[in-house]
Amino acid sequence: MRANYPFNCWYVAATSAEVGAGLFARRMLGKHVLLYRQESGEVVAMEDRCAHRPHPLSTGRRHGDRVACAYHGFEYDPDGRLVDVPSQENVPPGVRVRTYPVREQSPFVWVWLGEPGAAELRLPPRLSWLGADDWPSSMDTFRVEANYLLLHEHYLDLTNVFHMHPDAVPPDLHALPALDEVEVSERSVSYSRLTTATRPAAWEKDVTGVAAEERTARLEEGSFVSPGLHVQRYVVDPHGERPYTVLRIQGFTPESEGVTHAFVRIARDFATSDSAVTAYLQQMFHEMAVRDCAALETMQIRIDEETEPRRNINVKADRAALRARRISRDMVDEESGFSI
Ligand code: FES
Structure with missing residues (x-):
């Protein structure tokens, strides 16, 4: 039976303070999501599952802006593309894990897990006083x-x-x-x-x-x-x-x-x-x-x-x-x- 929450909606995945250089795991809408902050400060949200086997990427390591799986070391770029397989020279083409649209409006990191492409049609709610100095x-x-x-x-x-x-x-x-x-x-x-x-x-x-x-x-x-x-x-x-x-x-x-x-x-x-x-x-x-x-x-x-x-x-x-x-x-x- 389908759950009683919609997917086509922006949800808060984490607070801005929760997402840093480390790999942060959050389960939301029944899905495992990996969050981390790139060197530029931009937040990545990615399915927390290696394409090779069902191992969580959140237990892996950062190599710059890439994430290496803790099991056999497969490496993914921030767009979810598989870019390195340590046990062989070539990388199987077209392999990627799903990434999700992210919008950070401090102190909230919003993530869209719904229909791909539909996120642009509906932006996260704008809450002007959220980060304003005159609203402690x-x-x-x-x-x-x-x-x-x-x-x-x-x-x-x-x-x-x-x-x-x-x-x-x-x-x-x-x-x-x-x-x-x-x-x-x-x-x-x-x-x-x-x-x-x-x-x-x-x-x-x-x-x-x-x-x-x-x-x-x-x-x-x-x-x-x-x-x-x-x-x-x-x-x-x-x-x-x-x-x-x-x-x-x-x-x-x-x-x-x-x-x-x-x-x-x-x-x-x-x-x-x-x-x-x-x-x-x-x-x-x-x-x-x-x-x-x-x-x-x-x-x-x-x-x-x-x-x-x-x-x-x-x-x-x-x-x-x-x-x-x-x-x-x-x-x-x-x-x-x-x-x-
Ligand atoms: S399960 Fe991730 S590299 Fe094998």
Whole structure:
């Protein structure tokens, strides 16, 4: 049975910091991928399998920009062409391992494993504030033993925060208002909601300096930008003189149907030179993500145990998540006509 993730989509294969001169192996969309940085700084993504035998190239060695297999030493250039066979003089013509389109937009390295040639038609999402100096940020990565749609769904319905992360909720907020708006395009879903004015949660007070008794609203927006990217925007005092914006940008990359790599970037547009605020937010979002992952992994175990498909009920808060599931399903269905 075909997996429930589309191939024709850009996914984050690694952070820029993970890919250096060494050979870096990552499994994504069920495929083994080798990543490394050429001497020019450009990143190569290549099938992590020697053309001679099924030996991983990532266990081999670099010879300049070439990679030599650790088993019999066959050597490949950055385009995947076989260029040297140490046991004979000539090289069998036309032998190559597959290479994949790569786009680096620091701190993310995006890789396209889909239909060859189609990558140029759809570029990775442009996130202008990702590397911007006026958006101080931190990076975290997780390997979550849960399907990628469980992650999207979790972050598209933040009504779970009252139960999962009660300390992060403003003290006078007892329920989130209904979604103001759910926008759907062919391949994305966005929602937004505005809360009533409340006093700040402890963390909001700590990082923004908003006074404990000051009442302000919150704007919360989330986007399923693609099956590989989720963006959330949280604004304290959105209509005030100085709104405080926190972004959580998450690359979700299926390793397989039951495992997802999550690349989590937290950025903000206030206290821009205060590294203590960066560390505070990093720690807080890390602890929240650990709890989120534990809940998602528990559900994945239940899903795997169920011997027949179970029907889940849905409520209004699931609206955006259901649309995201449908988009992914449509993308997978569209691909059923060709093999990757
Ligand atoms: S398996 Fe790679 S050179 Fe033989």
